[in-house]
Amino acid sequence: MQIRTVRTVCPYCAVGCNVIVTSDGKRIISVVPSKRNDINYGSLCIKGWKGFDAVTSKERLKNPMKRTERGFVEISWEEAVDIVVKNLSEIKRKYGPDALAFIASARCTNEDNYLMQKLARQVFGTNNIDHCARLCHSPSVEGLISTFGRGAATTSIADLDNAELYFIIGTNITEHYPILGARIINNVMKGKKLIVADPRNIHIAKFATLHLRLLPGTDLALLNTMANVIVKKGLYDKKFIEERTENFDEYLKVIEYYDLERGSKITGVDPELIEKASVLYATSRSVILYSLGVTQHVQGVQTVQAIANLAMLTGNVGKPGTGVFPIRGQNNVQGAGDMGALCDFLPGYVRVDDENGRRKFEEAWNCKLPSKPGLSLPEMFWEAYKGNVKAMYIMGENPVISESELGIVEEALKKLEFLVVQDIFMTETAEFAHVVLPAKSFAEKLGTFTNTERRIQLIRPFLDPPGNALDDWKIFQLIARKMGYDWNYNSPEDIMAEISKLVPQYKGVTYDCLSENGVQWPVNESCKGTEILYTEKFARSNGKGRFMPAHWERPSDFPDEEYPFILTTGGIYYQYTTGTMTRKVHILEREAPSPFVEINPEDAKSLGIRDGELVTVKSRYGELDVRARISDSVPRGILFIPFHYREAPVNRIVNPHIDPKARTPEFKVTAVKIVKKVIQ
Ligand SMILES: Nc1nc2c(c(=O)[nH]1)N[C@H]1C(S)=C(S)[C@@H](COP(=O)(O)OP(=O)(O)OC[C@H]3O[C@@H](n4cnc5c(=O)[nH]c(N)nc54)[C@H](O)[C@@H]3O)O[C@H]1N2
Ligand SMILES: Nc1nc2c(c(=O)[nH]1)N[C@H]1C(S)=C(S)[C@@H](COP(=O)(O)OP(=O)(O)OC[C@H]3O[C@@H](n4cnc5c(=O)[nH]c(N)nc54)[C@H](O)[C@@H]3O)O[C@H]1N2
Ligand code: SF4
Ligand SMILES: [Mo]
Numbered sequence: 001m002q003i004r005t006v007r008t009v010c011p012y013c014a015v016g017c018n019v020i021v022t023s024d025g026k027r028i029i030s031v032v033p034s035k036r037n038d039i040n041y042g043s044l045c046i047k048g049w050k051g052f053d054a055v056t057s058k059e060r061l062k063n064p065m066k067r068t069e070r071g072f073v074e075i076s077w078e079e080a081v082d083i084v085v086k087n088l089s090e091i092k093r094k095y096g097p098d099a100l101a102f103i104a105s106a107r108c109t110n111e112d113n114y115l116m117q118k119l120a121r122q123v124f125g126t127n128n129i130d131h132c133a134r135l136c137h138s139p140s141v142e143g144l145i146s147t148f149g150r151g152a153a154t155t156s157i158a159d160l161d162n163a164e165l166y167f168i169i170g171t172n173i174t175e176h177y178p179i180l181g182a183r184i185i186n187n188v189m190k191g192k193k194l195i196v197a198d199p200r201n202i203h204i205a206k207f208a209t210l211h212l213r214l215l216p217g218t219d220l221a222l223l224n225t226m227a228n229v230i231v232k233k234g235l236y237d238k239k240f241i242e243e244r245t246e247n248f249d250e251y252l253k254v255i256e257y258y259d260l261e262r263g264s265k266i267t268g269v270d271p272e273l274i275e276k277a278s279v280l281y282a283t284s285r286s287v288i289l290y291s292l293g294v295t296q297h298v299q300g301v302q303t304v305q306a307i308a309n310l311a312m313l314t315g316n317v318g319k320p321g322t323g324v325f326p327i328r329g330q331n332n333v334q335g336a337g338d339m340g341a342l343c344d345f346l347p348g349y350v351r352v353d354d355e356n357g358r359r360k361f362e363e364a365w366n367c368k369l370p371s372k373p374g375l376s377l378p379e380m381f382w383e384a385y386k387g388n389v390k391a392m393y394i395m396g397e398n399p400v401i402s403e404s405e406l407g408i409v410e411e412a413l414k415k416l417e418f419l420v421v422q423d424i425f426m427t428e429t430a431e432f433a434h435v436v437l438p439a440k441s442f443a444e445k446l447g448t449f450t451n452t453e454r455r456i457q458l459i460r461p462f463l464d465p466p467g468n469a470l471d472d473w474k475i476f477q478l479i480a481r482k483m484g485y486d487w488n489y490n491s492p493e494d495i496m497a498e499i500s501k502l503v504p505q506y507k508g509v510t511y512d513c514l515s516e517n518g519v520q521w522p523v524n525e526s527c528k529g530t531e532i533l534y535t536e537k538f539a540r541s542n543g544k545g546r547f548m549p550a551h552w553e554r555p556s557d558f559p560d561e562e563y564p565f566i567l568t569t570g571g572i573y574y575q576y577t578t579g580t581m582t583r584k585v586h587i588l589e590r591e592a593p594s595p596f597v598e599i600n601p602e603d604a605k606s607l608g609i610r611d612g613e614l615v616t617v618k619s620r621y622g623e624l625d626v627r628a629r630i631s632d633s634v635p636r637g638i639l640f641i642p643f644h645y646r647e648a649p650v651n652r653i654v655n656p657h658i659d660p661k662a663r664t665p666e667f668k669v670t671a672v673k674i675v676k677k678v679i680q
Helices: 046-056 077-095 110-123 138-147 158-162 178-189 203-207 219-232 238-244 248-255 260-267 271-282 300-313 333-338 355-365 377-386 406-415 472-482 492-502 586-591 601-607
Strands: 004-009 018-023 028-033 065-068 071-074 100-103 165-169 193-197 210-212 286-290 323-326 391-395 418-423 435-438 447-450 455-459 565-570 596-599 614-619 623-630 638-642 670-676
Touching: 004 455, 018 046, 028 046, 046 586, 065 077, 077 100, 077 391, 077 418, 077 435, 077 472, 100 110, 100 377, 110 333, 110 355, 110 447, 110 472, 110 492, 138 300, 138 323, 158 178, 165 178, 165 271, 178 193, 178 203, 193 203, 193 271, 210 271, 219 248, 219 260, 219 271, 219 300, 238 300, 260 271, 286 300, 300 323, 333 447, 355 492, 377 406, 447 492, 596 601, 601 623, 601 670
Parallel strands: 100 391, 165 193, 165 286, 193 210, 286 323, 391 418, 418 435, 565 638, 596 623
Antiparallel strands: 004 018, 018 028, 065 071, 065 435, 447 455, 565 670, 596 638, 614 623, 614 670
């Protein structure tokens, strides 16, 4: 038994807290926060303190398995790779490369994701590669690239301390990014201002200078109205707009429509509150932090653009203490996007239809690359349902719980001629697979994660892998080699050497230079990172920021007489995404063991619903039985159901509409009714 202590990164949310772990190789002896870093210096949330235990669960996958009539049986790696290669190449030969679809993972390392997209593109010749950013922040990627030139946070976590005002819109920050939430609350206690725009009475709203409880799906109208007020009062930054931006006149034309009266009518927020918020935001050094309350809507991209517009209007970007901060979700969702695990982007956000951009990769990988954008995550399932996608390879994703339109997802998976699932556990999705491949978890492998502030950080192994589990990247290499490709990576460091050659943002990155506190991209040749983006110019080709105005439209599925409630969905503090890890951790499961629907006390009273009672929530798309939790955290007319629980998979009933550009589902607004469960 050998005791080892390593510094590594929490595998849950994208804050990317640094931890020191001690283990004997089999068990975790202790997990404590690192003090020497700019992210979490000395603190962790409950998932950091306790959630690491998930990977020591006895339920970890240990050997490859294949489906037989008698259920799953364990097989050797050799046989598993043979089956995968035989089936994928056969299906490609019969139906063409686009009959294959690959799902990468925001839970896996940059190196894992880089090789998976390379496998899809170079070896199998398809752009059908995507990952959960599609369900989450792809509106941020589109929205911020179109306005600023880069689809990531403009500033750093440490720089948040330099702001005078935080505008938190559409994020339950204290439950989902607890260490960031705590940092902001600390600063507010010291006198900084805080505006919260959220329909629910979330914890951070208790500390807010102003809480705007807008109707779900009206953010674009709110942001346009704030801009209207700021312009009318002459509080905008003329010099910044003139020197650094373009398309301002078009913006003025659109926001003119959103006077206070109209804005208040659409959003349901008192006009005085909107006015006060606008003045405070424009007259302070302000940073906007947002997440899924903004992006998971059919107007997600346009709302992100409206946020960028507001920041440019007031010169609140490119300087210390200002900025636009999309708080990314999963530990490595920023990195998976950077690595090109997206159906429309090659590594480094080169569009797949950009011929010049593509050439660099064709030369490096010695192949011809497809130029047509691939299928996004929801489209992969639709096409499989229709019979056009015949095989899927899923790494570290559990769509049977997390995707919208679960009815279609399950049917689609059943129809596939071949499904490979590569995970650390036997998930609900893996139950559908023909072959299941056991991967090492973050605890057993070396590699990098890129957190929400673009910081590339090193993760280091501290446990022995269970059974014959392999690194995700190594499994791809076995497949590529069997397919006749000469992949020769000896370690993840070799993969990073290739990434740093091909992805300009990661130019000078080496594991040596990451070893202390990591580095924020873009990184130069000498491995110096960038804390604040756009200090001199924006990253669009002409160096200017571009105002991208849009009019507000109603959400895709809106309440009426039959379905009078708005259902909104999201997560809670103790559980994480589809629960494959947190639900195996005793303390987390003890605190939040079962699904619920939150309903306002007055609504509950008028419907005669008691706390804890079983109710049925019905939408136009399906129905769900779940227990009621009476709580004034939701206003009248709004219900909330968390999406973590397989016992009540809320995505059976959410509306099926997606943002047409980013293709992100509108998880945040579905019209529903709620009735007492009739027990027969
Ligand atoms: N404990 C825990 N932490 C997590 C996760 C987890 O599952 N559990 N998941 C991680 C991931 S992958 C992600 S993407 C992030 C998500 O982090 P968040 O985006 O903070 O999580 P959500 O629960 O989706 O919360 C969105 C907030 O938006 C509000 N909201 C809903 N509709 C609207 C609207 O129309 N307008 C506005 N302004 N607000 C609205 C909701 O009331 C809620 O407070 O969290 C990460 N961290
Ligand atoms: N209704 C509703 N639905 C939602 C949301 C919502 O707000 N409302 N939010 C959406 C969001 S933001 C997201 S990000 C998605 C999340 O959806 P998913 O990405 O499907 O959720 P996870 O549970 O994080 O799935 C990750 C999988 O990776 C596995 N895994 C962990 N580490 C490793 C590893 O090192 N290697 C491999 N191979 N596997 C590993 C885990 O066991 C798990 O099965 O859900 C979305 N769905
Ligand atoms: S805030 Fe996020 S990264 Fe930090 S300990 Fe909690 S889950 Fe882990
Ligand atoms: Mo996410």
